Amino acid sequence: xxxxxxxxxxxxxxxxxxxxxxxxxxxxxxxxxxxxxxxxxxxxxxxxxxxxxxxxxxxxxxxxxxxxxxxxxxxxxxxxxxxxxxxxxxxxxxxxxxxxxxxxxxxxxxxxxxxxxxxxxxxxxxxxxxxxxxxxxxxxxxxxxxxx
Amino acid sequence: xxxxxxxxxxxxxxxxxxxxxxxxxxxxxxxxxxxxxxxxxxxxxxxxxxxxxxxxxxxxxxxxxxxxxxxxxxxxxxxxxxxxxxxxxxxxxxxxxxxxxxxxxxxxxxxxxxxxxxxxxxxxxxxxxxxxxxxxxxxxxxxxxxxxxxxxxxxxxxxxxxxxxxxxxxxxxxxxxxxxxxxxxxxxxxxxxxxxxxxxxxxxxxxxxxxxxxxxxxxxxxxxxxxxxxxxxxxxxxxxxxxxxxxxxxxxxxxxxxxxxxxxxxxxxxxxxxxxxxxxxxxxxxxxxxxxxxxxxxxxxxxxxxxxxxxxxxxxxxxxxxxxxxxxxxxxx
Amino acid sequence: xxxxxxxxxxxxxxxxxxxxxxxxxxxxxxxxxxxxxxxxxxxxxxxxxxxxxxxxxxxxxxxxxxxxxxxxxxxxxxxxxxxxxxxxxxxxxxxxxxxxxxxxxxxxxxxxxxxxxxxxxxxxxxxxxxxxxxxxxxxxxxxxxxxxxxxxxxxxxxxxxxxxxxxxxxxxxxxxxxxxxxxxxxxxxxxxxxxxxxxxxxxxxxxxxxxxxxxxxxxxxxxxxxxxxxxxxxxxxxxxxxxxxxxxxxxxxxxxxxxxxxxxxxxxxxxxxxxxxxxxxxxxxxxxxxxxxxxxxxxxxxxxxxxxxxxxxxxxxxxxxxxxxxxxxxxxxxxxxxxxxxxxxxxxxxxxxxxxxxxxxxxxxxxxxxxxxxxxxxxxxxxxxxxxxxxxx
Numbered sequence: 001x002x003x004x005x006x007x008x009x010x011x012x013x014x015x016x017x018x019x020x021x022x023x024x025x026x027x028x029x030x031x032x033x034x035x036x037x038x039x040x041x042x043x044x045x046x047x048x049x050x051x052x053x054x055x056x057x058x059x060x061x062x063x064x065x066x067x068x069x070x071x072x073x074x075x076x077x078x079x080x081x082x083x084x085x086x087x088x089x090x091x092x093x094x095x096x097x098x099x100x101x102x103x104x105x106x107x108x109x110x111x112x113x114x115x116x117x118x119x120x121x122x123x124x125x126x127x128x129x130x131x132x133x134x135x136x137x138x139x140x141x142x143x144x145x146x147x148x
Numbered sequence: 149x150x151x152x153x154x155x156x157x158x159x160x161x162x163x164x165x166x167x168x169x170x171x172x173x174x175x176x177x178x179x180x181x182x183x184x185x186x187x188x189x190x191x192x193x194x195x196x197x198x199x200x201x202x203x204x205x206x207x208x209x210x211x212x213x214x215x216x217x218x219x220x221x222x223x224x225x226x227x228x229x230x231x232x233x234x235x236x237x238x239x240x241x242x243x244x245x246x247x248x249x250x251x252x253x254x255x256x257x258x259x260x261x262x263x264x265x266x267x268x269x270x271x272x273x274x275x276x277x278x279x280x281x282x283x284x285x286x287x288x289x290x291x292x293x294x295x296x297x298x299x300x301x302x303x304x305x306x307x308x309x310x311x312x313x314x315x316x317x318x319x320x321x322x323x324x325x326x327x328x329x330x331x332x333x334x335x336x337x338x339x340x341x342x343x344x345x346x347x348x349x350x351x352x353x354x355x356x357x358x359x360x361x362x363x364x365x366x367x368x369x370x371x372x373x374x375x376x377x378x379x380x381x382x383x384x385x386x387x388x389x390x391x392x393x394x395x396x397x398x399x400x401x402x403x404x405x406x407x408x409x410x411x412x413x414x415x416x417x418x419x420x421x422x423x424x425x426x427x428x429x430x431x432x433x434x435x436x437x438x439x440x441x442x443x444x445x446x447x448x449x450x451x452x453x454x455x456x457x458x459x460x461x462x463x464x465x466x467x468x469x470x471x472x473x474x475x476x477x478x479x480x481x
Numbered sequence: 482x483x484x485x486x487x488x489x490x491x492x493x494x495x496x497x498x499x500x501x502x503x504x505x506x507x508x509x510x511x512x513x514x515x516x517x518x519x520x521x522x523x524x525x526x527x528x529x530x531x532x533x534x535x536x537x538x539x540x541x542x543x544x545x546x547x548x549x550x551x552x553x554x555x556x557x558x559x560x561x562x563x564x565x566x567x568x569x570x571x572x573x574x575x576x577x578x579x580x581x582x583x584x585x586x587x588x589x590x591x592x593x594x595x596x597x598x599x600x601x602x603x604x605x606x607x608x609x610x611x612x613x614x615x616x617x618x619x620x621x622x623x624x625x626x627x628x629x630x631x632x633x634x635x636x637x638x639x640x641x642x643x644x645x646x647x648x649x650x651x652x653x654x655x656x657x658x659x660x661x662x663x664x665x666x667x668x669x670x671x672x673x674x675x676x677x678x679x680x681x682x683x684x685x686x687x688x689x690x691x692x693x694x695x696x697x698x699x700x701x702x703x704x705x706x707x708x709x710x711x712x713x714x715x716x717x718x719x720x721x722x723x724x725x726x727x728x729x730x731x732x733x734x735x736x737x738x739x740x741x742x743x744x745x746x747x748x749x750x751x752x753x754x755x756x757x758x759x760x761x762x763x764x765x766x767x768x769x770x771x772x773x774x775x776x777x778x779x780x781x782x783x784x785x786x787x788x789x790x791x792x793x794x795x796x797x798x799x800x801x802x803x804x805x806x807x808x809x810x811x812x813x814x815x816x817x818x819x820x821x822x823x824x825x826x827x828x829x830x831x832x833x834x835x836x837x838x839x840x841x842x843x844x845x846x847x848x849x850x851x852x853x854x855x856x857x858x859x860x861x862x863x864x865x866x867x868x869x870x871x872x873x874x
Contacts, residue, residue, distance in 0.1 A: 010196065011205050024557075024637040025637075031619060034615070044193050052391055070282045282502060284530070286527070296515060373610070458830070
């Protein structure tokens with residue numbers, strides 16, 4: 001294992017962007033990072049709010065039309081290599097907000113996240129379980145470690 | 149001075165710098181894992197993660213151009229800070245006590261002032277995407293902003309650092325001059341040799357007062373938790389450092405740890421009379437002092453909220469008064 | 482005390498924008514602070530980036546489906562939305578709810594109140610910059626989350642109520658009740674210790690006393706609701722009017738000042754009261770079935786229902802036609818509290834201004850609604866030209 005790979009696996013900075021979900025996933029994720037029960041820091045995952053510092057962008061919520069621009073801006077502000085984890089049903093496939101009456105596309109939603117920025121890992125669940133978020137981040141890690 | 153002496157001195161400085169940097173990058177991890185996490189009843193990150201590996205990791209990130217009106221100057225700032233701290237570090241080593249103007253308190257105060265001014269510049273040059281850069285729908289559609297000047301959140305932090313230069317650094321500088329008052333000289337060599345004869349200043353009343361004031365000043369200087377209004381997460385997110393990416397962020401990370409270590413060395417020179425030489429116990433004393441400072445800083449920051457100006461001014465006022473009393477006591481002896 | 486007034490825009494120097502992504506706010510919204518020398522002279526909270534049109538999606542759905550959909554309005558008080566939506570249908574259809582189901586609904590509602598208040602406290606401490614306290618509360622909150630997971634089957638969204646009662650999987654057996662009361666003892670012990678520690682911490686108290694004051698008249702004028710209103714000394718709690726709470730004996734907590742300290746202590750004291758209600762529910766829970774499935778679907782006129790949720794008064798209304806929802810309207814408590822947030826942050830330091838917004842317990846993801854403003858006298862919809870003259874600060 002080279003120094004680059006090792007250092008990347010030993011310090012992972014995660015940034016979270018809400019794009020108009022219901023707050024359920026968001027609070028679960030911030031809790032995962034924060035609360036002493038799950039304590040993501042013991043796996044050297046740190047929560048940051050600065051895109052320049054982040055390695056992994058966790059996106060929750062169906063991207064509403066109004067939130068598309070901020071999400072793209074933040075994604076572009078993260079230096080390479082970077083990963084995107086879409087967490088929650090809304091971020092993965094639009095959730096209950098995607099369609100009206102089954103097949104009419106909702107005019108409020110631009111999502112899912114895939115339509116806006118490339119996604120490396122998807123974490124299902126409504127709301128996501130904290131354990132699932134951790135395993136999603138871990139599943140996406142090889143992409144990050146192997147990158148130039 | 150012979151050729152060999154110069155080579156020896158340079159080698160010594162390099163070895164000491166490497167040790168100092170190593171201790172410096174471990175300091176954030178020690179603070180986070182053994183103090184904060186213990187108090188918060190959780191396991192906490194690995195010791196090497198938040199300092200050492202994070203610094204190395206950023207070296208391998210893409211060097212993205214910062215959002216700044218003068219990117220070159222902005223990117224030079226962390227390097228400038230590092231050089232300034234390095235100069236303070238060299239001034240503290242016994243081999244430079246011969247250069248009188250360099251190894252004096254005035255020079256150290258000057259160097260630290262440069263560091264403070266760097267914060268102001270960094271704050272005003274950083275234009276992060278996280279503040280006014282995130283365009284809200286009404287602006288995108290062209291809403292007018294009547295009679296207002298839109299300002300980035302880093303500008304607030306720049307204003308605050310400017311205010312910090314005016315009053316925030318009083319305690320540290322007062323504490324620096326307590327030993328000078330006690331031995332009657334501003335030269336580090338004199339201070340160390342005075343203490344080797346008369347015993348450390350710490351064991352006198354003025355020295356104890358000086359230690360308290362030095363500690364508060366140290367925390368203000370480092371923008372550590374209760375005094376971190378310059379980079380308070382609740383409003384300015386990370387303040388002046390917002391736009392640094394890749395190796396410049398590494399410099400920011402390394403400089404912080406290195407600065408804690410250097411200021412601890414400064415303390416042990418001024419109040420314990422122990423100079424950080426390579427082949428002496430002095431360097432180990434410096435490391436122990438640094439660890440004790442980090443321990444106290446961690447405990448203090450874990451149990452206090454961010455201070456706004458309403459709490460900040462009284463703290464600075466009281467510690468400055470203590471510092472003045474310390475200087476007067478030192479002059480009387 | 483004299484009324485704080487927003488200055489007119491000509492004098493204002495600098496505008497600071499925070500959001501849509503910001504660590505103190507978390508949710509997508511934008512706040513503009515107009516500052517003079519770090520003192521906030523005027524504040525403007527703008528929402529609207531979160532609008533997902535959930536009422537539009539509800540339109541025409543079968544009532545049962547629409548009820549489940551309402552919990553996606555908000556991830557914090559999801560149970561309250563389902564509860565109130567189901568309650569609306571029940572009021573319209575005249576469904577008798579078994580006593581046991583009412584008790585289980587109250588248990589879920591109070592557990593949710595505990596988790597919401599703990600989240601508020603933790604988030605408040607985080608914005609205050611006190612990481613240790615926030616960690617301590619998040620740790621306590623996990624106990625509540627486990628209880629919610631045990632009863633509802635999910636950590637966040639547990640569609641517990643259905644028309645006629647609660648879902649059979651949410652029924653409580655002896656073991657679950659024992660676990661519930663055991664965990665509540667633990668939570669109460671931890672909360673007591675925390676409250677002692679919190680009120681004795683001089684640094685924190687000096688930071689939060691007298692910050693972000695909302696005077697009582699102003700709160701009433703702005704139609705503030707919930708704990709934020711009670712923290713200004715107004716004794717108003719909709720739980721006293723709800724038939725679900727008829728069998729329970731509880732106090733309405735009020736605090737005198739309306740500043741951040743009152744708000745934080747308000748939540749702590751209300752949590753104790755919620756634990757008290759939960760204890761009564763566990764003790765007196767009657768036997769019987771948990772759902773009455775024998776109700777008849779009829780067409781109804783517009784039905785309105787108000788309940789008290791952790792953040793204030795929640796309003797749901799819709800009409801039922803052919804078993805489908807028509808004209809659904811949801812009004813969440815944070816909608817009413819936005820005015821209080823703007824008012825509270827005027828006159829404070831920027832670092833405190835975020836605290837002033839957080840003290841009103843914002844939940845912008847649930848309050849993003851399309852609004853039509855009507856003139857009070859003529860009942861005409863206001864357009865842009867009328868807005869300028871009619872709406873005054």
